[in-house]
Amino acid sequence: MGGRVALVAGAAGGIGAAIVRELAGRGWRTAGLDLGPVPDADHAVGVDVSVPEQVHAAVRRIERELGPVEAALCAAGHYTIVPVSDIAWSDWTRMLRVHLGGVVNVCRAVTPGMVERRRGAVVAITSGLAIGGGEAEAHYTAAKGAVIGLVRSLAAELAPSGVRVNAVAPGPTDTSLLPSDSPWRRPSFLQTLPTARLTSPEEVALISAYLVEEATFCVGEILSPNAGAVI
Incomplete structure (x- = not known):
């Protein structure tokens, strides 16, 4: 696995940063995309994924700088708790642009090369809320649910x-997204x-690395490390 390049969008903190550390520990060269600084990646680019x-x-x-x-x-991604009647239209569209649009944009950028080389892996972080739903989280849940549909297609x-x-659809995870x-x-x-x-971000990173490195038999799967929140 040494020397292969992994791109992580949302790598500045939380789950994304844990994924960078996990893959780096397995010998991957890591490239992080984020609006904020990415201290743990081999290469970082300031990007709005939407x-x-x-x-x-x-x-x-x-x-060009690291390789394919x-x-x-x-x-x-980002997260807020707001009753559906109070969600501004701009907040609806921002959730969709970042969560769904971010995955679309990354996939459209990286998968043509993967297809040409006839190998590659994409892992999208969605949410257990996309499976079980959640009160006052309709915009977040809808965006994460759309990611599941995109992944399967x-x-x-x-x-x-x-x-x-x-x-990967984590349950409530111990990151700064949860105040x-x-x-x-x-x-x-x-x-x-x-x-x-x-759930810890490191546990989500382990599942993500598993899907990248070992689970060559998994296609269109949604793995949910959620501490039993959704069974």
């Missing part, structure tokens, strides 16, 4: 070319989980 031109330019630069991208992992389209597309007063951090909620704790 803007196709920025993503395409970043991928061209990464492949053989794995792309999409973890860029792309998986069917690209599998004959040797490119595998899968997703200290988040309902997902309340002891009353945690005690409802079989494991009584949040």
Whole structure:
């Protein structure tokens, strides 16, 4: 595995940063895309993943400087809790542009080369909420649900070319996206989980690396490390 190039979108913190560290520890050269600094990646590019031109330019630069991208992992995103009647239209569209559009833009930039080489892996980070739903999270849940539909469609389209597309749908995860007063951090909620704790970003990174390196039999799968939140 040494020397192969992995692109991680949303690599500045949380799950994305954990993925960078996990893959780097396995010998991958890592390239991080994010609006903020990416201290752990071998190469970092400041990018708004919702803007196709920025993503395409970043991928061209990464492949010129590091080599062909053989794995792309999409973890860029944001999260808010808002009742559906209070969600501004701009917030609806931003959720879709970043979560769904970000995955689309990365895939459109990296998969032509993967198809040409007849190998490659794409992993999109979606959410357990896309499977089970959540109160006052309709815009986030809808965007993450759309990512699942995209992953399954792309998986069917690209599998004959040797490119595998899968997703990871974590449950509530211990990152800065969940503020200290988040309902997902309340002891009353945690005690409802079989494991009584949040998922860690490192656990999500392990599942992501598994899909990239070992799970060559997985195509269009949605793996959900969620501490038992969705069974």
